[in-house]
Amino acid sequence: MSAVGETNVIAATGPLSAALHPCPLCRSCDFKPLFGSIQRCRYCRLVQVNPITLYRGENETEEYFLHDYLKLHEANRENSLAERREHIRFMRRSFQLPASPRMLDVGCALGFMLQEANALGWHAEGVETSEFAARYAAERTGCRVHVGTLQRANLQPESFDVVTAMDVIEHIPEPLEFVQEVYRILRPGGVMFIVTPNFSSFFARLYGPSAYAVWPDQHVVYFDPSTISHLLRKAGFKQVKTGSKDFYAENLRRLFRRNGVPSSEIKGAFGKQRSLRVVRQFVNECFMHVRLGDKLLAVARK
Numbered sequence: 001m002s003a004v005g006e007t008n009v010i011a012a013t014g015p016l017s018a019a020l021h022p023c024p025l026c027r028s029c030d031f032k033p034l035f036g037s038i039q040r041c042r043y044c045r046l047v048q049v050n051p052i053t054l055y056r057g058e059n060e061t062e063e064y065f066l067h068d069y070l071k072l073h074e075a076n077r078e079n080s081l082a083e084r085r086e087h088i089r090f091m092r093r094s095f096q097l098p099a100s101p102r103m104l105d106v107g108c109a110l111g112f113m114l115q116e117a118n119a120l121g122w123h124a125e126g127v128e129t130s131e132f133a134a135r136y137a138a139e140r141t142g143c144r145v146h147v148g149t150l151q152r153a154n155l156q157p158e159s160f161d162v163v164t165a166m167d168v169i170e171h172i173p174e175p176l177e178f179v180q181e182v183y184r185i186l187r188p189g190g191v192m193f194i195v196t197p198n199f200s201s202f203f204a205r206l207y208g209p210s211a212y213a214v215w216p217d218q219h220v221v222y223f224d225p226s227t228i229s230h231l232l233r234k235a236g237f238k239q240v241k242t243g244s245k246d247f248y249a250e251n252l253r254r255l256f257r258r259n260g261v262p263s264s265e266i267k268g269a270f271g272k273q274r275s276l277r278v279v280r281q282f283v284n285e286c287f288m289h290v291r292l293g294d295k296l297l298a299v300a301r302k
Contacts, residue, residue, distance in 0.1 A: 024174045035209040037216050047222035060130035084116040094241050094299045095191050101161035106150050107168040111137025158187045166195040170219040179235040186302045198244050198296035200224035203251040212250040225291050228298045237300035244293030245284045
């Protein structure tokens with residue numbers, strides 16, 4: 001599934017300073033230029049857009065959600081929902097959870113993760129910055145959805161067993177503050193689950209600045225297994241596990257020079273064709289250990 005449109009979190013409200021900002025993870029001001037405005041901190045190796053000058057965030061309009069986001073989801077519906085169920089299984093495999101945990105999905109978009117969690121008996125809530133998407137998700141799932149950012153929701157401390165943030169953290173200029181807020185609202189033993197583009201994936205290494213999901217006007221922080229682990233531990237999490245999965249359809253299309261094939265068709269093939277499902281499952285099992293997949297997974301316990 002594409003990272004685009006997976007969630008909508010923060011957009012700059014005006015032009016930011018052209019001066020370099022301290023690294024949001026270690027506060028160093030020593031950077032190595034990689035390409036364009038994307039730089040790597042020489043101290044902790046976090047990759048970020050610095051300075052952030054042209055940050056448009058994600059599209060949050062009703063038209064976008066109904067005609068782009070929802071259309072893509074429906075074209076690959078079973079695969080999309082199955083992926084969310086697999087995320088839940090991954091969390092349960094990684095750490096022991098209550099039988100019916102209370103979950104918060106940050107950047108819940110139209111509520112498909114809430115839907116799957118509810119179906120499994122979880123008590124789910126969402127946070128979503130798009131007023132339209134938040135209303136749609138609440139009406140469709142019956143879950144409570146807070147409109148705005150996580151910090152502005154000002155939720156009660158130690159009130160959730162699980163907090164998920166799928167394709168969210170790459171949009172947040174200060175990810176440590178975000179993860180610290182998640183830590184605050186998690187109960188002791190609670191779990192945070194993250195999905196974000198993997199900057200050390202095979203295709204990120206192969207294509208560099210032109211790899212799918214390397215978008216400095218939308219994604220302002222880029223993680224690999226080492227930096228996501230560093231972030232979570234610095235926020236206070238003691239147990240952290242990382243892995244990766246999948247290749248973005250757009251990267252596969254480019255590799256095999258299938259420019260005329262829609263991304264939704266490529267994604268759908270992996271859901272409909274048994275042979276491709278088996279291949280994907282095998283490759284993803286490998287990617288959990290050899291972290292070359294396009295999607296970086298991280299799960300951490302408070």
